[in-house]
Amino acid sequence: MDFVSNYSVQINTTKHVVVFEELLPRASMPGGHDEYWWRNIFHQFASKRAEWKQLKESLNDIKDPSQPAMAVKTGKRAKAVTVGELRQFAERQHEEADKLLRRLDRYAIRNAVPMEWREY
Numbered sequence: 001m002d003f004v005s006n007y008s009v010q011i012n013t014t015k016h017v018v019v020f021e022e023l024l025p026r027a028s029m030p031g032g033h034d035e036y037w038w039r040n041i042f043h044q045f046a047s048k049r050a051e052w053k054q055l056k057e058s059l060n061d062i063k064d065p066s067q068p069a070m071a072v073k074t075g076k077r078a079k080a081v082t083v084g085e086l087r088q089f090a091e092r093q094h095e096e097a098d099k100l101l102r103r104l105d106r107y108a109i110r111n112a113v114p115m116e117w118r119e120y
Contacts, residue, residue: 007032031111038108042119045101052094059087 007020028034033041065084072081101120108118 030113031107035117038113038117039119041104042101042108042117045097045104046119049094049097049101052090052097056087056090056094059083059090 007022010019010021011017012019023032030038062083065082065087067083068080069083069086070081071078073079105118105120
């Protein structure tokens, strides 16, 4: 996720180079981040996934997918967006949010982040 989190970064202005030095692993900072960061990031990802799931489920309660849901203005024209189109969009967003949360979880596993710091 954050490729510089396990490194200290120094800029050598005389040689015009950036120097990365690998930090020693610390139990209190798995993956280079503290407990607050991990809890916050997991909460954000899990919350967004839940929001998309809730929207998807509420759109599934509407019987007629061809029913206009809203008008979207593109330039000078407005286009009616149907419930079916919104359902598809919400489904794709929920799938992507789920993929990102699973990717974050794999990163946390690789960095031995304690389970109690994670939220699903």
